[in-house]
Amino acid sequence: MSDRGNDGPTPVERFIGGLIPENPVYRQILGICPSLAVTNSMEGALTMGGAALFVLLCSNVLISLIRPLLKPHLRILIFTLTIATFVTIADRFLAAFLYDMSKQLGPYIPLIIVNCVIIARCEICASKQSVGTAAADALGQGLGFALGLMSIATVREILGFGTWFGKWLGWRVIPTAPAEVWSPWIIMILPPGAFLTLGLLLGVFNILTARRKSA
C-alpha cells in the first residue's frame, strides 16, 4: 500500500486541529444531536464521548486501510456500513458492561451511525491519507468531541443536579440546601438547558478565539 499521506496535514496537525481549532462541537457545529441530548450528566457525556471516539478511531483506520479500493460513487455506502459495524459493537459492549448507561443513553448510541463528525472525518481525512494520519485525526476529533460534550455536561450537571460525576463518584459541588436557600435548576436537565448552555459556551469559545487572533 503506497503512502499518499504527504499531500495533506501531518498527523500532529490533524490531532491538534481536532482538539480546539477545529473542535467538532464548537467549530464545526457537528454532532449537535448528542451534544444536546446526553449532556445532562458527566457520565452520559463521557460514555457518549468514549463510544464516539472508539467508533471514529476504528472506522477511520479501516477506511484508511481500504482507501485504494474505494469507488467514488460507492464511498458513502462503505463509510456508513463500516461505521454501523463499529457502532453495533460499541452498543452491545455498553449493554453488556455498562447496562445503566446503555439504558440512559437509549437510542443515542445507535444514532452514532448518523453522527456527522464521523462520516465527515472518513470523507475529509481517512479516505485520502495514511493510516497514521487517520488515527491521529480520529484521536484528535474524538477527544475534541468528548471535550465539547463534557464542557456542556459540566455546566448542566452542576446547575441541574448540584453534582459532578454524581452517579459514579458522588461528587457534590453545590451542597444540598433547603428549598428557601437554594434549589437545583430543573431547566438545566431539560432540553432548553442544553440549548442555552451550548449557545453560551459557543459564545465564550468565539470570544476566546477572537481574542487570541487579535492578540
Next chain:
Amino acid sequence: MAESLANPVASTSAPAGPAPEEPAPALTVAPGPHIAYGALTTRRMMLDVILASLPLVAVSLWVFRAYAAFQIGLSVVSALVAERVFVALRHRSSTLGDFSATVTGLILGLSIPPAAPWYVSVVGAFAGIGFGKIVFGGLGQNIFNPAMVGRAFVMIAFPAAFGVATYVAPGLSADAATGATPLTALKMSGETPPLIPLFLGLAKGSVGETSALAALIGGLYLCIRGTAAWRIPTAAVIAMSLLTGAASLIHPSPWTVAHHLCAGAFLFGAFFILTDPVSSPLTARGQWIFGAGYAVLVLMMRVLSGYPEGVMFSVLLMNAVTPLINRWTVPVPVGGPVPERK
C-alpha cells in the same frame, strides 16, 4: 404614536383626476421611526410604565405586605445589576438611565408568587435581561418580552416555587396560609370565588396580578398617554369577553365572563406586558390581531392545558409571531401599494 392607515380614498381616486369638491386626503402616517417626535423617548415611556404600575404596587403592598416589598425590591435590584453587568460585558456605556431594566424588574417582581424563595427573582432577572434582551443585542432588538423570558426560565427551573405552597393568602398576618389561586382551584375542583374580591385584588395570586381594578387604572393611564398601544388591550378584552360569553351561553357555568377577565394575570398581561413596544406589532391591524390572539391563547391554556394560567406563555407565543403579523399587515401607503421588489 401609530395612527390609522393611509386614507384609502387617496389611493383609489387617483385616476379620476382632480375633483375640486373632495376634501384634502388626511396624511396620517403609521409605523416607522419618526425622529421628530422628540417627546416620546424610551426614558419617558419607561417612567410612564413605572408610574402606571403604582396602583398595582400599592395593592400588592397592601395585600401581601412584606412579601410584596421583598419580591418587587429584589427583582428590580437584580434586574439593574444584571443590566449593568451584561452591558459592561458588551463594552457598552451604561443603559440604566433609560429605566428599561427597572421596568423589566418591576414586571418580573409583580408576576412572581409572593412567598417564592429569593433566588427565583434573582435568577429570573438575570435570565430575563441576559437571555431575553442582551443576547439579541439589547433593548429594541429583543424578540421576546424580557420579563416573561425570565419568568418562563424560573418557572421551568424551579417548578416547586410556582406551586400552591408559595401563593400566600391575602391578609395581615405574616404567617398567612398558602394555597391554590382561584384559577388553580377552578382547575382542580371547579370552585368559583366571589367576584368583588377578585376585582379588588383580595385573592391569592402572584404579587401584582391579583387586582383587576389596579391593572385597569394603570392600563388606562398608559393608553391615554400613548405609551401603550390602546388597540392591544382593547382587542384582548373584547376577544376574551366574546369567547367566554359564547362559551357561557352554550355551557352555563358559575365562572362568568367577568371571572375570566378579573382572575389571574389577564388584565395585567394585556395592559402592561403585552404592550411592550419592542415585542408587539407596529401596525394598527396587527395590534388588533395581536391582542385577540393573546386572549384566545390565554383562554385555551386556562381551559385545555395542564397549567391553570396561560398569560406568560401566551405573551411569549404572540411575541414569537409578531414579525409575521407585521409582515401580514403592512399598511397601504398613499398612492397605492408598494410594488414588489425583486
